[in-house]
Amino acid sequence: NAGVTQTPKFRILKIGQSMTLQCTQDMNHNYMYWYRQDPGMGLKLIYYSVGAGITDKGEVPNGYNVSRSTTEDFPLRLELAAPSQTSVYFCASSPRTYNEQFFGPGTRLTVL
Amino acid sequence: GQQVMQIPQYQHVQEGEDFTTYCNSSTTLSNIQWYKQRPGGHPVFLIQLVKSGEVKKQKRLTFQFGEAKKNSSLHITATQTTDVGTYFCAGLPYPGTYKYIFGTGTRLKVLA
Numbered sequence: 001n002a003g004v005t006q007t008p009k010f011r012i013l014k015i016g017q018s019m020t021l022q023c024t025q026d027m028n029h030n031y032m033y034w035y036r037q038d039p040g041m042g043l044k045l046i047y048y049s050v051g052a053g054i055t056d057k058g059e060v061p062n063g064y065n066v067s068r069s070t071t072e073d074f075p076l077r078l079e080l081a082a083p084s085q086t087s088v089y090f091c092a093s094s095p096r097t098y099n100e101q102f103f104g105p106g107t108r109l110t111v112l
Numbered sequence: 113g114q115q116v117m118q119i120p121q122y123q124h125v126q127e128g129e130d131f132t133t134y135c136n137s138s139t140t141l142s143n144i145q146w147y148k149q150r151p152g153g154h155p156v157f158l159i160q161l162v163k164s165g166e167v168k169k170q171k172r173l174t175f176q177f178g179e180a181k182k183n184s185s186l187h188i189t190a191t192q193t194t195d196v197g198t199y200f201c202a203g204l205p206y207p208g209t210y211k212y213i214f215g216t217g218t219r220l221k222v223l224a
Contacts, residue, residue, distance in 0.1 A: 031210065042118075042200060043155070043214040050210055058211055059113075090154055097210055098143055100157035101202075 001026050004104035006091050012110045013081040021076040021107050023091030031094040032074040033101065034058070034066065036087040043090065049074055081111045114139050114205050118215040126223050131191050133218035135184040135201035142204045144177055144184045145212070150197045158186075158199075191222045 007022045025032065030051045035043040035058075045058030049068040063085060065077040074093075078085060088108050092101040115138045125131050135144065143162045147155035159168055161177035161184060168175045174187045184201055201215040 033212075035214075040219075042216045043202075045211055045213075048210055056210075059213075092155075097204065098160070098162070100145065100160065101147075101155075101212070103154040103156070106154050 003027065004091055004093055004102050006089075006104035006107050008107060009105065010108045012112060013078075014112060015081060015083065017081050018077070018079050019081070019109075021078070021089055021091075021109075023074045023076065023104060024072050025074075025091075025093040025102070025104075026072065027093060027095070027102065028071060029093035029095050029102070030071065031097065031099075032068065033092040033094075034064070034074070034076045035090045035092065036060065036085075037090060037106075038087050046076065046089075078109075083111050085109065086111045114213055116201060116203050116213045116215040118199075118201060118218050120218055121216065122219045122221070124221045124223060125191050127193060128190050131188040131195070131220055133186050133199050133201075133220075135186075135203070135215050137182045137203050137205070137213075139205045140181050142181075142206055144181075144204075145202045146175060146184075146186055147200045147202060148197050149200065149217075153197075155200060188220075191220070193222050193224055196220060196222050 004025045033048045034046040047066040049055045091104040146158040149155045166177040172189045198217045198219045200217045202212040
């Protein structure tokens with residue numbers, strides 16, 4: 001099993017550009033999460049999904065969108081990138097609520 | 113809003129000394145998870161506590177969940193250089209929710 005994979009690893013965007021961060025898991029987990037981690041800080045939940053076709057907002061959803069058309073994939077879309085979105089983005093998956101979360105390696109995004 | 117604070121923010125110890133990090137929630141938690149993140153890496157699950165007053169051990173690591181289920185601690189005995197990293201707690205607040213709130217993290221540095 002590859003676990004949770006994320007692409008790209010690094011990306012530099014200009015203000016106003018858009019991009020999609022990809023996340024795929026091969027563990028057949030129903031729950032998937034997107035977090036952002038600012039330098040020296042904890043993780044903040046952006047969006048989460050409890051299954052294909054079901055998504056909901058987390059703590060910091062503004063400026064982002066998600067979709068979940070399959071169990072495996074949970075892409076995160078940034079529209080009109082802003083410097084405040086400079087961060088490391090982690091995708092995670094879990095079989096159920098009361099289970100450990102498996103994290104991907106992260107995408108380091110810089111918006112200039 | 114709901115918050116999970118951790119203290120201390122940073123801790124430098126000599127190899128062989130003990131280390132403790134504390135996690136305090138503003139609300140009662142249904143469970144709490146602990147993660148370790150090495151520098152430049154992603155969070156890795158350590159353990160989950162569910163019951164009031166629960167204590168779990170993993171080799172040199174001891175985890176406790178408070179009686180009121182609002183606080184938790186992680187204690188490392190005789191630290192080693194391999195313990196270096198940031199330790200995060202993540203709590204699931206009542207009532208039933210899928211949104212974990214991560215603590216602010218404690219960064220541990222071990223001096224050989």
